[in-house]
Amino acid sequence: MLMSSMCNKNMGSIKIVGLMMVLFSLVCSSVVNATVSYDDKAFIINGKRRILISGSIHYPRSTPEMWPDLIQKAKDGGLDVIQTYVFWNVHEPSPGKYDFGGRYDLVKFIKLVQQAGLYVHLRIGPYICAEWNFGGFPVWLKYVPGIELRTDNEPFKVKMQGFVEKIVSMMKSEKLFEPQGGPIIMSQIENEYGPVEWEIGAPGTAYAKWAASMAVGLKTDVPWIMCKQEHPPDQVIDTCNGFYCENFQPKNPSNPKMFTELWTGWFTQFGGPVPRRPAEDIAFSVARFVQNNGSFFNYYMYHGGTNFGRTGSGLFVTTSYDYDAPIDEYGLLNEPKYSHLTNLHKAINLCEPALVSSYPTVTWPGKNQEIHVFRSTSGACAAFLSNFDPQFSTKVFFENMEYDLPPWSISILPDCKKVVYNTATVSTKSSDPKFIPVENGLSWESYIETTPSSSDNDTFTKDGLLDQVSMTMDTSDYLWYMTEINIAPEEGFLKTGQDPLLTVMSAGHALNVFINGKLSGTSYGGLENTKLTFEGKVKLTAGINKISLCSATVGLPNIGTHFEKQSAGVLGPVTLTGLNEGTRDLTKESWGYKVGLKGESMNLGTTAASSSVEWGGGSSLAQKQPFTWYKTNFNAPDGNDPLALDMSSMGKGQIWINGQSIGRHWPGYIAKGNCGECSYAGTYDEKKCLNYCGQPSQTWYHVPRSWLKPSGNLLVVFEEWGGDPSGIKLVRRTV
Numbered sequence: 001m002l003m004s005s006m007c008n009k010n011m012g013s014i015k016i017v018g019l020m021m022v023l024f025s026l027v028c029s030s031v032v033n034a035t036v037s038y039d040d041k042a043f044i045i046n047g048k049r050r051i052l053i054s055g056s057i058h059y060p061r062s063t064p065e066m067w068p069d070l071i072q073k074a075k076d077g078g079l080d081v082i083q084t085y086v087f088w089n090v091h092e093p094s095p096g097k098y099d100f101g102g103r104y105d106l107v108k109f110i111k112l113v114q115q116a117g118l119y120v121h122l123r124i125g126p127y128i129c130a131e132w133n134f135g136g137f138p139v140w141l142k143y144v145p146g147i148e149l150r151t152d153n154e155p156f157k158v159k160m161q162g163f164v165e166k167i168v169s170m171m172k173s174e175k176l177f178e179p180q181g182g183p184i185i186m187s188q189i190e191n192e193y194g195p196v197e198w199e200i201g202a203p204g205t206a207y208a209k210w211a212a213s214m215a216v217g218l219k220t221d222v223p224w225i226m227c228k229q230e231h232p233p234d235q236v237i238d239t240c241n242g243f244y245c246e247n248f249q250p251k252n253p254s255n256p257k258m259f260t261e262l263w264t265g266w267f268t269q270f271g272g273p274v275p276r277r278p279a280e281d282i283a284f285s286v287a288r289f290v291q292n293n294g295s296f297f298n299y300y301m302y303h304g305g306t307n308f309g310r311t312g313s314g315l316f317v318t319t320s321y322d323y324d325a326p327i328d329e330y331g332l333l334n335e336p337k338y339s340h341l342t343n344l345h346k347a348i349n350l351c352e353p354a355l356v357s358s359y360p361t362v363t364w365p366g367k368n369q370e371i372h373v374f375r376s377t378s379g380a381c382a383a384f385l386s387n388f389d390p391q392f393s394t395k396v397f398f399e400n401m402e403y404d405l406p407p408w409s410i411s412i413l414p415d416c417k418k419v420v421y422n423t424a425t426v427s428t429k430s431s432d433p434k435f436i437p438v439e440n441g442l443s444w445e446s447y448i449e450t451t452p453s454s455s456d457n458d459t460f461t462k463d464g465l466l467d468q469v470s471m472t473m474d475t476s477d478y479l480w481y482m483t484e485i486n487i488a489p490e491e492g493f494l495k496t497g498q499d500p501l502l503t504v505m506s507a508g509h510a511l512n513v514f515i516n517g518k519l520s521g522t523s524y525g526g527l528e529n530t531k532l533t534f535e536g537k538v539k540l541t542a543g544i545n546k547i548s549l550c551s552a553t554v555g556l557p558n559i560g561t562h563f564e565k566q567s568a569g570v571l572g573p574v575t576l577t578g579l580n581e582g583t584r585d586l587t588k589e590s591w592g593y594k595v596g597l598k599g600e601s602m603n604l605g606t607t608a609a610s611s612s613v614e615w616g617g618g619s620s621l622a623q624k625q626p627f628t629w630y631k632t633n634f635n636a637p638d639g640n641d642p643l644a645l646d647m648s649s650m651g652k653g654q655i656w657i658n659g660q661s662i663g664r665h666w667p668g669y670i671a672k673g674n675c676g677e678c679s680y681a682g683t684y685d686e687k688k689c690l691n692y693c694g695q696p697s698q699t700w701y702h703v704p705r706s707w708l709k710p711s712g713n714l715l716v717v718f719e720e721w722g723g724d725p726s727g728i729k730l731v732r733r734t735v
């Protein structure tokens with residue numbers, strides 16, 4: 001231990017000459033500099049092969065005030081490495097304008113990890129997927145002339161290289177790569193590109209090669225990996241993502257076997273149930289991977305956190321990104337998962353000397369039984385005894401001893417004799433998460449959002465229907481499409497009362513239809529397909545009638561080949577049937593456009609602007625009105641328990657606290673699915689182990705403590721559907 005610590009990081013910066021050099025060489029044998037390399041077995045850090053245990057914590061999904069505690073809990077949980085993506089779209093919101101402050105302070109986050117004595121795996125991407133808005137790409141990128149994303153396209157490669165260079169040079173100037181004395185031991189370029197390459201062929205292969213050599217050319221002196229990359233370019237390590245990865249083999253047999261995303265659960269979508277993954281099965285997946293030569297595994301996620309603001313992506317991803325991770329969204333321990341995995345890490349650490357210095361000998365003593373033994377020349381021995389039967393326990397004989405194995409489990413014997421851990425034997429009590437109301441009866445005031453009309457001076461007119469994002473540039477979820485139709489007094493429906501039928505086809509994701517300023521109906525897309533069709537009878541009068549369609553996106557897509565080409569908004573056809581003439585097609589009419597809500601342009605979520613409009617309180621409080629802003633003030637509750645808002649009385653919209661956006665709320669979207677018994681035994685299927693069927697997909701919304709002042713906090717809610725704010729409760733999260 002002493003020797004290895006003497007050969008540690010700081011030495012990279014020491015210029016060693018002459019006698020010193022000889023002296024150090026003697027003490028540290030062959031290792032002189034801080035280095036990171038690898039062989040087929042494992043990563044080698046400062047001359048030492050390591051089994052590396054890693055977990056994903058994404059810095060923008062929590063607050064800087066939460067980071068030290070999350071990192072400490074990760075360390076206490078036995079992690080060696082924190083893995084994070086780099087989120088291009090928050091760092092470069094407009095070309096050349098950078099933001100690395102607050103939740104986006106990447107350098108601060110990495111330095112906190114370093115202070116805790118852990119390493120960093122930096123996944124620069126810059127395509128990151130991650131259920132993050134637009135997969136991490138800034139929306140402006142899509143509008144660079146001639147650009148095509150994630151392929152052999154010059155304008156794209158220029159922008160991508162620019163950002164990757166920016167991040168690498170930041171890391172270098174802060175001395176954050178391991179050979180410089182920093183914590184970063186590996187980086188990632190691109191992300192899950194294999195499936196795209198498979199689909200697009202030659203240009204994809206050329207692009208992947210370019211990406212790898214561009215990255216390697218930046219000379220970070222730490223290895224680069226590419227995950228889910230079936231044809232890895234030579235200079236990078238191909239790695240596996242999944243629920244299980246024991247059968248994965250790197251294409252190059254001299255690369256180590258790495259598991260970059262071991263899914264600890266799954267994300268939740270509005271309209272879908274909440275997935276869970278049992279701790280026993282995660283531990284089983286880890287043990288299977290390690291007993292098959294695996295030497296790096298990363299929990300995706302270790303702390304999932306929150307999609308604050310409008311950062312959740314367009315698969316209706318919820319504001320909560322809890323992911324059923326070992327540390328929950330609120331930073332509390334998710335038990336028994338956290339402790340069960342912590343105990344697993346202790347067992348693996350005991351096995352490390354044998355694991356890094358030998359290959360396993362595998363035997364099959366009986367049906368569904370498997371024994372892996374690692375025996376090093378220096379005498380270390382570790383054994384893994386497996387039972388792959390999902391139903392029945394079994395007895396395994398190993399070196400004249402008998403061992404009982406529960407179904408679907410692996411026992412770990414760090415000395416080849418004594419079982420210190422079994423993946424299916426959980427010794428920690430489950431946590432009992434609760435939300436306890438601390439504030440009821442908040443006193444609300446309301447402001448009704450005005451329906452714009454195409455004659456307003458802040459609208460513009462175009463012929464036909466246009467893609468939503470090309471209009472909003474994603475500065476808002478909302479885009480108004482407005483047109484006026486003239487109804488002749490001799491129209492038959494005016495006399496018969498048979499109202500005409502309005503049909504609106506939209507590429508998604510949600511739609512509110514206003515006729516002459518009154519809400520006439522609402523429609524929204526489904527989980528698999530975000531396209532929607534609104535069909536409803538509409539009340540029209542003789543003369544001019546205003547049709548105003550408010551289309552809302554719920555995040556931009558983040559996945560799929562050329563996901564950036566998917567459209568959103570009302571693209572038509574839009575038709576009116578039941579007129580004297582039969583059907584009138586409004587698709588090619590002249591349409592007025594207005595980006596965003598009036599309340600958004602006045603920044604009603606912020607303290608200053610909220611006093612600039614007439615708010616109605618008391619008897620003039622809006623009652624269950626659609627398209628209404630609500631505000632109230634509250635004091636911070638005592639103590640340190642994490643806080644949330646129970647939004648179960650509301651429909652759909654957005655929430656701000658003291659001007660900071662908590663995210664989108666949509667408790668009105670009820671989870672469809674089959675919830676039922678969740679057994680740990682048997683291959684995990686994310687379509688099972690579901691919770692909250694028939695209930696809102698997300699009821700509670702995290703309010704970070706650090707966003708509150710002791711008193712007079714401003715809470716603003718924009719509500720689309722006409723929910724009842726008197727039901728909103730501030731709650732404390734406890735486990």
Ligand SMILES: *[C@@H]1O[C@H](CO)[C@@H](O)[C@H](O)[C@H]1NC(C)=O
Nearest residue numbers: 040253291292293359360362
């Ligand atoms: C472990 O790696 C060695 C060397 O590549 C290989 O021969 C062996 O089959 C691997 N064992 C398992 C269980 O994957």
Ligand SMILES: *[C@@H]1O[C@H](CO)[C@@H](O)[C@H](O)[C@H]1NC(C)=O
Nearest residue numbers: 450452453455456457458459
């Ligand atoms: C637009 O109209 C509003 C009121 O209807 C007015 O206050 C504002 O000054 C006008 N803006 C422009 C640019 O004409």
